[in-house]
Amino acid sequence: MKDRNLRALLRILWNSFIIQVKGVAISDYYIATILLQPVIFTIISIGTYIVGKRPDLGLFAITGTGLISIWNGNLFTSSEIIRDERRSGTLSLILATPTPLIVILLGKSFANALASVVAMGMTFLTGIVAFQLPIGIADPVGFIAGLALIVLSITCLGLIFGSLFILTRNAGEFVSVANFPVYILSGLSIPLTILPLWTRPLSELLTPTWGNLILNEAAAPSGASMLPNYLWVLGLSLVYLVIAWVLYRRIEYLALKAGTLEQF
Amino acid sequence: MSIICTENLHRVYQTTTGVIRRKRKDIVALDGVDLAIEQGELFGLLGPNGAGKTTVTRILATVLLPTSGTAQIFGLDVVKDARRIRPRIGLVFGGERGLYWRLSGRDNLQYFADLYKVDPAIAKKRIPELLELVGLADRANERIEGYSRGMKQRLHIARVLIHDPELLFLDEPTIGLDPLAARELREVIRGLHQSGKTILLTSHYMFEVDSLCNRVSVLNKGKILVTDTPSALKQAVANLEVVEIECFGIPEALVARLRAHPAVESVNVEQLDQSQLVQIQAPAGAELVQAFLGILEGVQVRKVVTRQPTLEDAYIKLVGKESKQA
Numbered sequence: 001m002k003d004r005n006l007r008a009l010l011r012i013l014w015n016s017f018i019i020q021v022k023g024v025a026i027s028d029y030y031i032a033t034i035l036l037q038p039v040i041f042t043i044i045s046i047g048t049y050i051v052g053k054r055p056d057l058g059l060f061a062i063t064g065t066g067l068i069s070i071w072n073g074n075l076f077t078s079s080e081i082i083r084d085e086r087r088s089g090t091l092s093l094i095l096a097t098p099t100p101l102i103v104i105l106l107g108k109s110f111a112n113a114l115a116s117v118v119a120m121g122m123t124f125l126t127g128i129v130a131f132q133l134p135i136g137i138a139d140p141v142g143f144i145a146g147l148a149l150i151v152l153s154i155t156c157l158g159l160i161f162g163s164l165f166i167l168t169r170n171a172g173e174f175v176s177v178a179n180f181p182v183y184i185l186s187g188l189s190i191p192l193t194i195l196p197l198w199t200r201p202l203s204e205l206l207t208p209t210w211g212n213l214i215l216n217e218a219a220a221p222s223g224a225s226m227l228p229n230y231l232w233v234l235g236l237s238l239v240y241l242v243i244a245w246v247l248y249r250r251i252e253y254l255a256l257k258a259g260t261l262e263q264f
Numbered sequence: 265m266s267i268i269c270t271e272n273l274h275r276v277y278q279t280t281t282g283v284i285r286r287k288r289k290d291i292v293a294l295d296g297v298d299l300a301i302e303q304g305e306l307f308g309l310l311g312p313n314g315a316g317k318t319t320v321t322r323i324l325a326t327v328l329l330p331t332s333g334t335a336q337i338f339g340l341d342v343v344k345d346a347r348r349i350r351p352r353i354g355l356v357f358g359g360e361r362g363l364y365w366r367l368s369g370r371d372n373l374q375y376f377a378d379l380y381k382v383d384p385a386i387a388k389k390r391i392p393e394l395l396e397l398v399g400l401a402d403r404a405n406e407r408i409e410g411y412s413r414g415m416k417q418r419l420h421i422a423r424v425l426i427h428d429p430e431l432l433f434l435d436e437p438t439i440g441l442d443p444l445a446a447r448e449l450r451e452v453i454r455g456l457h458q459s460g461k462t463i464l465l466t467s468h469y470m471f472e473v474d475s476l477c478n479r480v481s482v483l484n485k486g487k488i489l490v491t492d493t494p495s496a497l498k499q500a501v502a503n504l505e506v507v508e509i510e511c512f513g514i515p516e517a518l519v520a521r522l523r524a525h526p527a528v529e530s531v532n533v534e535q536l537d538q539s540q541l542v543q544i545q546a547p548a549g550a551e552l553v554q555a556f557l558g559i560l561e562g563v564q565v566r567k568v569v570t571r572q573p574t575l576e577d578a579y580i581k582l583v584g585k586e587s588k589q590a
Contacts, residue, residue, distance in 0.1 A: 089363075092322070256327065261328075
């Protein structure tokens, strides 16, 4: 029985993933978020370091901007999932099925996260083509493993923000604003060392902080052990998932109470 | 025991008005609805726009919470036991929404089969059968954004049957369909009922409810006015006849004078393309046509017809009386 349930769960995750991939492949919005946004962010970021006479921070700018793009792409496309469900009138129908909404959204969000990895490629390409930065990755396996883990983790973090879109169609403004602190506190846009010390605990609760260190270490090794960073990412991702699960149950109840599922 | 049972069901929506000084406003959608629907029934919920039909359907389908009162399905509470109810019910909303437009008809069915945790072997067999049932077998692999409205509605029916639910909620399933497509869909609904499904059908097409349903509740302004069989409802207007006068530009004051006529039961004005159709219910054999035409003196009249009342007239009488009292 348990085996059957697990197989059913995996099938839902897989099919939700595939449906989202089919949608992403033909959506202008997703393509713009994943392909164009990273180019613009990379130009601004690297340009700032060059003007500030710190071209040595080029690699930091590339990985940081890549993660910003992944985070941005994942967050906005995940919120778009709920908007799409509202627009197509399927939100209340999928809610009326025995499958928990978070399972459906997890499969779809992961598809978005995977698609947003393209954004990392775009940042590298922009750095190489636009600024002729000599970018090499010393430990490609470590880089890919770290990237895979952080993509999964960002998916879980994005689910927490995405849940707000179930409650109201106007969550976009809140998410747009809440988006910035995540990549500032994670040290993706500016080095963590220039942030006030009191922000450090907040930074440590965000997995992009640890993911950024993992990617930088893989690209230009300093010899530091990354095991604690991997453990932080794994542990925090589980915490995100539990928070998202609880949040979705609660928000689902509030949306049913407010009767806002069909508004778009 | 009733398969659906509601007691004193209320639902209030909250909205806001104004931009700077926003005021919260309560809109009463349901005002004490009591329903009891038996297993195997094809039960109709009739009412004008905004009567509360969709709200009842959504509450029963576990996608909206009632403000107060209770609703039970299969003896289970729709609020507390929603997760146990959901695998046993199916929900169709009218209109084109509710499907994944970028997917094919077959993929839509497959996805909903997964969400309802239908065994893959059963889904593999059932999907082609359902596509055949709704006449979409030859278009099953096309993206549904290219489907006509009628095809999408038929796919909705296939979708709702994918997990073989005992109870179906069909919320205005034929809305916006051309007459042929609507007739085909009604035949499918009739077939489902004959196969043993319990169905709650909401509609504002009287003939649809008349031809399909065992029993009907008429809902207006969130309240049930009457529950009976279509023939019993028609019986309530059996001693009446309907005078239909098609005219051009009838002033509201003259409609009020018609309503004030002591023999008139109700008056309904329907806007046609360029004219108005005034439907007057009056006692049969009262020979009141001349009196009505006298009231309409000066108004250009195109056609006058006297006919037997239908379920629609029973409905107009009920809803009209309620509006008059309000």
